Amino acid sequence: MIRIVLAEDQRMLLGALAALLDLEEDMQVVGTASNGEDAIKLVQLHKPDICIMDIEMPVKSGLDAAEELKGLGTKIMILTTFSRSGYFERALKAGVDGYLLKDSPSEELATSIRSIIAGRRIYAAELVDEAYGEENPLTEREKEVLVLIADGKNTKEIASQLYITTGTVRNYISVILDKLHVTNRIEAIMRFKEKGWFK
Amino acid sequence: MIRIVLAEDQRMLLGALAALLDLEEDMQVVGTASNGEDAIKLVQLHKPDICIMDIEMPVKSGLDAAEELKGLGTKIMILTTFSRSGYFERALKAGVDGYLLKDSPSEELATSIRSIIAGRRIYAAELVDEAYGEENPLTEREKEVLVLIADGKNTKEIASQLYITTGTVRNYISVILDKLHVTNRIEAIMRFKEKGWFK
DNA sequence: TCGCGAGTATGACAAATGTCATATATAAAT
DNA sequence: ATTTATATATGACATTTGTCATACTCGCGA
Numbered sequence: 001m002i003r004i005v006l007a008e009d010q011r012m013l014l015g016a017l018a019a020l021l022d023l024e025e026d027m028q029v030v031g032t033a034s035n036g037e038d039a040i041k042l043v044q045l046h047k048p049d050i051c052i053m054d055i056e057m058p059v060k061s062g063l064d065a066a067e068e069l070k071g072l073g074t075k076i077m078i079l080t081t082f083s084r085s086g087y088f089e090r091a092l093k094a095g096v097d098g099y100l101l102k103d104s105p106s107e108e109l110a111t112s113i114r115s116i117i118a119g120r121r122i123y124a125a126e127l128v129d130e131a132y133g134e135e136n137p138l139t140e141r142e143k144e145v146l147v148l149i150a151d152g153k154n155t156k157e158i159a160s161q162l163y164i165t166t167g168t169v170r171n172y173i174s175v176i177l178d179k180l181h182v183t184n185r186i187e188a189i190m191r192f193k194e195k196g197w198f199k
Numbered sequence: 200m201i202r203i204v205l206a207e208d209q210r211m212l213l214g215a216l217a218a219l220l221d222l223e224e225d226m227q228v229v230g231t232a233s234n235g236e237d238a239i240k241l242v243q244l245h246k247p248d249i250c251i252m253d254i255e256m257p258v259k260s261g262l263d264a265a266e267e268l269k270g271l272g273t274k275i276m277i278l279t280t281f282s283r284s285g286y287f288e289r290a291l292k293a294g295v296d297g298y299l300l301k302d303s304p305s306e307e308l309a310t311s312i313r314s315i316i317a318g319r320r321i322y323a324a325e326l327v328d329e330a331y332g333e334e335n336p337l338t339e340r341e342k343e344v345l346v347l348i349a350d351g352k353n354t355k356e357i358a359s360q361l362y363i364t365t366g367t368v369r370n371y372i373s374v375i376l377d378k379l380h381v382t383n384r385i386e387a388i389m390r391f392k393e394k395g396w397f398k
Numbered sequence: 399t400c401g402c403g404a405g406t407a408t409g410a411c412a413a414a415t416g417t418c419a420t421a422t423a424t425a426a427a428t
Numbered sequence: 429a430t431t432t433a434t435a436t437a438t439g440a441c442a443t444t445t446g447t448c449a450t451a452c453t454c455g456c457g458a
Binding site: 399402403412417420421423424427428 | 429430431432433434435436437438439440441442443444445446447448449450451452453454455456457458
């Protein structure tokens with residue numbers, strides 16, 4: 001019997017997935033969580049065979065949780081909407097055993113789980129292709145600036161928050177626009193988001 | 200027996216919900232679609248008791264589909280992530296019989312379906328409160344401009360696309376910022392999105 | 399230790415953005 | 429018929445944003 005812990009912040013999906021997996025006679029959902037923090041506790045408590053996690057969850061993200069749970073016997077599988085390569089790379093580094101997209105047909109879930117339990121690693125094909133495709137070209141400081149821009153802050157606010165001059169901030173932005181091949185702040189935010197480079 | 204058509208573009212959720220509902224002895228999923236167009240066809244074909252739809256789907260949105268399906272005997276229930284009041288208001292106008300959030304626990308789904316079949320209307324409580332809370336204060340023209348801004352376009356591009364001068368575009372933006380109580384384009388986009396006023 | 403590249407920082411300058419006063423058209427209210 | 433309100437449109441002006449040349453530091457390899 002494959003013992004499973006599920007972590008997913010969208011309650012409807014959480015419940016529906018639990019129902020779906022419980023239908024399989026070789027599987028049993030032993031715990032469900034709706035944030036990364038609770039997921040960690042449940043895994044430590046129940047020592048399931050596998051933990052299936054979303055990425056974007058409150059309190060602690062699925063990737064954070066995956067990194068913390070590395071080393072325990074429990075296999076980790078990420079189940080998320082995002083085909084952002086940034087997330088996928090980080091998941092690989094965290095040593096997750098599977099990465100499936102919520103766009104995949106539901107039948108694939110049980111199949112993938114069995115494969116992972118059998119020792120294989122399952123990654124959504126769409127991701128493997130584009131994976132190490134593009135590195136985030138921004139430096140730490142530049143990222144810091146872009147995050148503040150995306151937060152709606154203007155140059156002056158950013159400058160005072162980072163204790164640098166407005167000239168410097170504007171220069172960083174200029175470099176950011178250049179590196180991302182765009183021409184204004186709004187496009188920079190769009191591009192950075194679509195690449196999955198935020199956070 | 201309650202006959203159900205499901206429409207949801209996220210395959211995993213679509214399959215899981217079907218499994219969940221098929222577990223109820225008084226319910227039967229007679230068709231599933233992953234876009235609004237197919238959902239309409241399935242409803243016309245099967246004449247189910249109720250059709251449960253997501254909003255953001257390819258080809259045709261759930262709200263578009265709901266508007267087209269008005270009048271047929273089939274009850275319509277929206278099941279979506281978005282608690283945006285804009286969506287909710289449009290759904291009410293389309294005469295949907297239920298509006299549930301994906302954040303709600305999965306048990307509520309079957310319960311809500313039975314209530315709707317019994318003739319009641321079920322709306323997520325969170326929404327009813329904030330519903331007619333705020334009207335979108337922008338005029339058509341202003342919305343048009345803001346959509347282009349959110350698309351990353353600059354003043355000159357917007358001006359030439361709308362056949363007005365850059366001065367006019369900048370004035371619209373100034374009015375938009377004022378109406379939304381923000382001070383730059385990026386904040387305007389954020390605010391408009393969080394209110395669910397796009398589209 | 400010299401040079402090279404990368405990251406950080408600045409200010410001068412040019413271009414884009416935001417503000418404001420103003421004008422016209424149109425529809426509703428008096 | 430006249431006032432009032434609203435949407436649309438424009439240009440002058442001030443501020444903010446984006447570009448570019450430049451400078452300093454640090455670590456790395458020659």
